Amino acid sequence: MFGRHFITLADFNAKQILCILETAKKLKALQQSGKAHRLLDGKSLAMFFQKPSMRTRVSFEVGITQLGGSALNIRPEEIQMGKRESIADIARVISRYVDAVMMRVLRHSDIVEFAKYSNAPVINGLSDLYHPCQAVSDMLTIEEHKGKLRGLTLCYVGDGNNVCNSLIEMAHLTGMKMIVSCPEGYEPYINSKKIPHKIVRDPNSAVSGADVIYTDVWTSMGQEKESLIRLRAFRDYTISEAMMAQAAPGAIFMHCLPAHRGEEVDKAVVDGPQSVIFDQAENRLHAQKAVLALLLSKELQLENLS
Ligand code: CP
Numbered sequence: 001m002f003g004r005h006f007i008t009l010a011d012f013n014a015k016q017i018l019c020i021l022e023t024a025k026k027l028k029a030l031q032q033s034g035k036a037h038r039l040l041d042g043k044s045l046a047m048f049f050q051k052p053s054m055r056t057r058v059s060f061e062v063g064i065t066q067l068g069g070s071a072l073n074i075r076p077e078e079i080q081m082g083k084r085e086s087i088a089d090i091a092r093v094i095s096r097y098v099d100a101v102m103m104r105v106l107r108h109s110d111i112v113e114f115a116k117y118s119n120a121p122v123i124n125g126l127s128d129l130y131h132p133c134q135a136v137s138d139m140l141t142i143e144e145h146k147g148k149l150r151g152l153t154l155c156y157v158g159d160g161n162n163v164c165n166s167l168i169e170m171a172h173l174t175g176m177k178m179i180v181s182c183p184e185g186y187e188p189y190i191n192s193k194k195i196p197h198k199i200v201r202d203p204n205s206a207v208s209g210a211d212v213i214y215t216d217v218w219t220s221m222g223q224e225k226e227s228l229i230r231l232r233a234f235r236d237y238t239i240s241e242a243m244m245a246q247a248a249p250g251a252i253f254m255h256c257l258p259a260h261r262g263e264e265v266d267k268a269v270v271d272g273p274q275s276v277i278f279d280q281a282e283n284r285l286h287a288q289k290a291v292l293a294l295l296l297s298k299e300l301q302l303e304n305l306s
């Protein structure tokens, strides 16, 4: 049984997460071989963004279309969530029109509130705390490049933000060791007693022997006022070629994008031979199609997807 909503990976068990991975691989193969896979014929997805987006917006719209459904974009100023109308009433009404809702919200509590009143599955397209769609796409990319997940070490260098929190959950569910290297005061929201991960302050030691080196922007959307303070706080946390040389042989470099060359990562690394950033971006499409299909298709049987 798959979950009712897709809000944070902590709501899922290892078996369900691996089911997303297997479904994504099959859907990717079907799409690449040009075979129709209209598992969600006639279904509709409402998309709601309180923050900018390129990858999430385009990959969800194309993804639901490839599955036989359609997407509609709702602008925040149209519905004015919590201002013109309560979150509860919007959720009750929209979920009578559409089959699923994907939301990018400023406050995680808003998506939790929406899901409480929505009869349709709700997907988190990024909140201040989590980015689960990114993490499941990254899981697919890591497996494609490393041939496995269990036993690998993922080292995240930078801000303990939404992307980092979802990677901690993903690593835990897939048997990867997770190391986070961040300055004091920028630790992940997830406590290491709740979901194990190691904090290593020195980024050069943290990356030593890691199979996957991951970073994200130092200033996330909504934190723009703190950008100068953050530039100073993170100045020793730029991923350089020297740091990549400390990682395990064959290590890959990952970034959810958009990237700031010269800040969290040097150009030589992000555009270099170890970088898999565009595979990550592509896999948003395949992994999110798997999430949509698993949430919405009652008949989905993995063995029939070939
Ligand atoms: N990585 C990611 O979520 O990209 P967008 O902000 O462009 O959707």
Ligand code: NVA
Pocket: 126, 161, 162, 163, 216, 217, 219, 220, 221, 256, 257, 258
């Ligand atoms: N941490 C970034 C991720 C963007 C995809 C942000 O929240 O802005």
